[in-house]
Each structure stands twice: as structure tokens, then as C-alpha cells.
Amino acid sequence: MHTLRASKYGLSIKQLPPSIVEVIDALTKAGYDAYIVGGGVRDLMLGLHPKDFDAVTNATPAQVKEVFGRRCRIIGRRFELAHVYVGRDLIEVATFRAPPKKAVTSAQGMILRDNNWGTIEQDFARRDFSINAMYYQPRKDQILDFCNAIQDIKKKTLRLLGDPALRFEEDPVRMLRTLRFAAKLNFSIAPEILKIFTPEMTQLLRDVSPHRLYDESQKLFTMGHLQRVLPLLIDFGIWKQLFAEARPQVNAFIELAAKNTDQRIQVGKTINPAFFYAVLLWEKFLERCNDYLSKGLVPAEARAQASLDVLKRQSTRTVIPRFAETFIREVWEMQTRLLNPKPQQIQALAGHARFRAGFDFLLLREKSGDKTTEGMGTWWDVYQNLSNDEKEKAIAQYNRSRAKKRRSAATLVEETETPTEMTPLVVEREGRRSRSPSRQRNEKQTTRVDAVVSTTSNLDASHPILKRKRVQRDLTQVVFGPTQ
Ligand code: ATP
Ligand code: MG
Numbered sequence: 001m002h003t004l005r006a007s008k009y010g011l012s013i014k015q016l017p018p019s020i021v022e023v024i025d026a027l028t029k030a031g032y033d034a035y036i037v038g039g040g041v042r043d044l045m046l047g048l049h050p051k052d053f054d055a056v057t058n059a060t061p062a063q064v065k066e067v068f069g070r071r072c073r074i075i076g077r078r079f080e081l082a083h084v085y086v087g088r089d090l091i092e093v094a095t096f097r098a099p100p101k102k103a104v105t106s107a108q109g110m111i112l113r114d115n116n117w118g119t120i121e122q123d124f125a126r127r128d129f130s131i132n133a134m135y136y137q138p139r140k141d142q143i144l145d146f147c148n149a150i151q152d153i154k155k156k157t158l159r160l161l162g163d164p165a166l167r168f169e170e171d172p173v174r175m176l177r178t179l180r181f182a183a184k185l186n187f188s189i190a191p192e193i194l195k196i197f198t199p200e201m202t203q204l205l206r207d208v209s210p211h212r213l214y215d216e217s218q219k220l221f222t223m224g225h226l227q228r229v230l231p232l233l234i235d236f237g238i239w240k241q242l243f244a245e246a247r248p249q250v251n252a253f254i255e256l257a258a259k260n261t262d263q264r265i266q267v268g269k270t271i272n273p274a275f276f277y278a279v280l281l282w283e284k285f286l287e288r289c290n291d292y293l294s295k296g297l298v299p300a301e302a303r304a305q306a307s308l309d310v311l312k313r314q315s316t317r318t319v320i321p322r323f324a325e326t327f328i329r330e331v332w333e334m335q336t337r338l339l340n341p342k343p344q345q346i347q348a349l350a351g352h353a354r355f356r357a358g359f360d361f362l363l364l365r366e367k368s369g370d371k372t373t374e375g376m377g378t379w380w381d382v383y384q385n386l387s388n389d390e391k392e393k394a395i396a397q398y399n400r401s402r403a404k405k406r407r408s409a410a411t412l413v414e415e416t417e418t419p420t421e422m423t424p425l426v427v428e429r430e431g432r433r434s435r436s437p438s439r440q441r442n443e444k445q446t447t448r449v450d451a452v453v454s455t456t457s458n459l460d461a462s463h464p465i466l467k468r469k470r471v472q473r474d475l476t477q478v479v480f481g482p483t484q
Pocket of ligand 1: 037038039040051052054126127128129132133171174219
């Protein structure tokens with residue numbers, strides 16, 4: 001074990017937020033050992049801005065609670081931790097862990113329960129990468145380095161502690177972490193890891209809870225190096241596991257969305273990780289929509305059903321939380337609204353809570369060469385920056401060109417659309433099965449069309465209405481719920 005002088009490596013207590021210093025000090029004062037560990041120390045060493053600082057101590061979670069009282073909550077079952085609230089900050093305080101007992105690992109060697117307290121030496125050996133296993137005591141200006149991690153920092157190498165195959169078997173999520181850190185830090189992966197990081201090894205991810213995989217996928221999407229990590233995810237076969245795709249490919253839309261996400265993070269803009277999920281699943285959603293359309297469902301129902309199917313299928317790999325699922329469905333539904341808005345709705349659409357995300361999505365599609373957006377991404381882009389007068393003119397002009405387009409490709413179904421009412425973007429899957437307004441309207445619409453058709457038996461055979469394909473809807477397949 002080497003004890004390094006922290007200041008020699010550019011670390012100082014002044015760089016730390018007061019909250020982590022307060023936690024370390026309070027634990028030390030109560031007679032415990034306490035260190036900053038993990039990504040915080042690593043990032044400071046590399047001159048990066050740490051996302052957060054984690055603390056580790058020889059106090060058990062119950063003892064940490066004694067020190068901090070009501071400011072502390074014990075969380076987790078598989079991995080028990082103390083959460084300490086200091087002002088607005090939340091500091092995670094873990095207890096030194098010893099190797100897990102045999103009884104709590106799965107048949108594949110995966111650790112199921114991990115609450116066996118131990119010494120700092122045991123704790124260090126349980127960490128994933130050497131560069132994540134440095135312990136920093138800011139008051140003593142000391143870094144404890146048990147594995148010559150400092151060499152790996154200098155050589156920019158990711159090295160797993162212990163036998164790589166065993167470490168991946170213990171916790172397959174470490175495969176995702178390997179690629180995340182390689183991309184984030186621009187480090188190379190040690191040859192002994194590359195040797196065992198095979199497609200067979202990635203199969204182990206099937207045993208990991210889809211909730212945990214969602215969390216990890218979020219970290220991959222939001223670290224600011226999506227563009228760098230995407231090819232790695234594909235090359236190492238991780239993508240296949242996360243998205244159940246036989247031959248994964250990064251298309252122009254995904255590539256552009258990844259670039260855009262990274263740029264947003266770089267300039268400090270917020271990002272919604274569900275947005276990237278919406279991008280990734282977009283093509284699957286369109287395919288599914290087409291399946292339903294070819295089965296005779298009307299477009300709105302095809303879209304609703306397709307989005308439910310795609311998200312349900314994805315949840316077998318990564319469980320997207322309900323609010324994020326709703327967001328994704330709304331962004332997809334916005335595509336239809338923004339593509340062909342009714343002129344009376346343009347203003348309301350621009351003020352809709354999901355407008356921004358829907359518009360960004362549309363523009364990215366357009367910029368990546370998707371011709372089906374018909375230039376509407378640019379139209380909305382321009383529209384938003386106009387004065388109120390100019391907006392009115394733009395809407396009038398849009399109305400004229402829309403009417404012209406519709407005259408040339410008019411169908412009676414379109415003519416009978418109800419004019420101005422805004423319907424909710426998505427209807428929830430479960431809950432009361434009340435008749436939603438859109439369903440009632442669709443039924444009314446069909447009746448009106450039927451009435452017109454019944455009076456047209458003496459029309460010329462070339463009349464568009466007689467060429468119109470009658471849509472057979474299977475309403476038993478469509479689930480309606482309360483709107484939100
Ligand atoms: P960042 O927070 O920048 O994403 P990090 O290294 O801090 O990176 P965390 O997930 O916050 O990552 O974990 C904190 C520390 O806990 C890690 O640095 C590592 O020492 C340890 N750790 C986390 N996950 C694992 C794991 N799956 N196996 C072994 N050790 C882990
Ligand atoms: Mg961290």
C-alpha cells in the first residue's frame with residue numbers, strides 16, 4: 001500500500017464541496033475512519049469535474065445513522081447504504097465491505113446480497129477498477145493507494161482488480177461500466193479484460209435486473225460521451241443485450257441525436273435521458289405502426305398500439321419508468337401533430353408541454369435526412385422566432401398551402417375530421433376503461449362517413465370515395481384508458 005500526498009497530485013480540500021467535508025469530519029470526530037472514494041478521487045486526479053463525491057467508512061449504516069440522526073436514511077437491500085443529507089446535497093456513505101459469503105451468490109456466481117462488513121483492505125479488493133479504488137482523506141492530505149492505481153492513471157488504462165472473468169461473473173454490470181469509463185475518460189481497456197470480454201460473456205447481462213440495466217443505460221446516455229460509447233456498445237455486443245436487436249446499427253438519426261446530446265451536456269443544458277430512448281426505439285415504433293396499418297387499424301390506433309408494444313418489449317431488457325414511457329409516447333405522438341398541424345392548433349401546439357422535445361426530435365429527424373418530415377422541422381424552427389404578426393401570416397400561408405395540398409389529395413375521411421379540439425397526446429394503458437373522447441369521436445366519424453357513403457351509390461366509379469379502402473378496425477385489440 002502506498003500513501004500518497006494528495007496535494008502533490010493536485011488535490012486539495014478547497015476543491016471539495018462543504019457537504020462532503022462535513023460528512024468526513026463528523027464521522028472522524030465520532031471516532032470512525034472516513035474517506036472519499038471512487039469517481040470523485042479519480043476525476044479530481046484527472047483534472048475533471050467530479051459528478052459527486054462518495055464517502056466510505058468503517059461505521060456500519062446503523063452507526064452512521066447514530067452520527068447524523070434524522071439527516072440520515074438507510075437504503076438498499078442488496079447493497080445497504082446510508083444517505084446523508086447536508087443542506088441540498090445528498091452524500092452516499094458506504095461501509096467497508098468484506099467478500100460476500102457463498103450463500104448469497106447465484107448459480108452463475110452473481111452477488112445477490114452484499115452486506116458483509118469488513119476492513120479497508122477488503123473493501124478496496126471489492127471495488128471494480130484500480131482507478132476507482134483510491135481513498136482520499138482530505139484533512140490528512142492523504143491518498144491510500146493499495147494497487148498502484150496511480151500508474152494506471154498515468155498510463156490511462158482501465159484495469160479490473162482481480163481476475164477479470166470472475167469480476168464480470170460476480171457483477172455483469174461491470175461490462176457496461178468498462179465501456180462507460182473507457183469512453184468517458186478516453187482510457188484504453190487492459191488486454192486481460194479485452195481477452196475475456198466476449199459476446200458469450202455479455203450473455204450474463206440477461207441475469208441482471210432490467211431496472212438496474214435501465215439505470216446503467218441512463219448513465220451511459222448522460223455522461224457526455226455518447227458518440228464515443230455507441231460504437232463500443234455495439235462492438236462488444238452490449239447493445240444486443242440492452243435492446244434485443246440481432247444486427248444493431250447506428251443510423252444517421254441516432255448518430256446525430258448522440259452528437260446533439262453530448263453537445264448539450266458540454267454547454268450545461270439539461271437533457272432528458274428518455275429522449276434518447278425515444279430516438280433509439282423510433283424505427284421499431286415505425287415498423288410496428290406499419291404492421292398495424294397493414295392489418296387495417298386506423299393511424300391513431302396503430303400508433304397507440306405500436307408504442308405500447310415497443311415499450312413493453314423493451315421493458316424485458318431495461319425497465320423504463322412509467323413517467324419516462326409516457327414522455328417517449330408523447331414525443332412520438334407529437335411527430336404526427338407537428339407534421340400536419342391544423343392551423344387553428346398551431347399556437348396551442350407551440351405552447352404544449354411536450355412541444356420542445358417533440359420539435360427537437362422532428363428537427364433531428366429532418367437534419368439526419370428523413371424526408372418524411374416534409375420540411376416541417378425547419379418550418380417550426382422558423383415559426384418560433386417570428387413576431388406575433390409574422391406568426392399569423394405564417395399560419396395563413398401554411399393554411400393556404402395545406403388546403404392546396406389537401407385539395408389535390410383529398411379523401412372524405414380527412415374532410416370529416418373534427419376541426420379544433422386538442423386531444424390528449426397519449427392515453428394510459430391501464431386504469432378505468434372509460435370511453436375516451438377520441439374513441440367516441442372516431443365512432444361518430446365513421447358513422448358520418450357511412451352516412452355519406454350510403455347516398456353515393458349513383459356516383460361515377462372513378463370517384464375517390466368509391467376507391468377509398470374501407471378500414472376494418474379491430475377494437476377489441478385497442479386498449480383505452482383515462483386521459484391524463
Ligand atoms: P461516476 O459517478 O463518475 O459515474 P464512479 O466511479 O463514482 O463513477 P459510482 O457508480 O458512483 O461510480 O460508484 C462509486 C464507486 O463504487 C466506484 O468508483 C467503485 O469503486 C465502486 N463501485 C461501483 N459500482 C461497482 C461495481 N459494480 N463493482 C465494484 N465496485 C463498484
Ligand atoms: Mg460516483
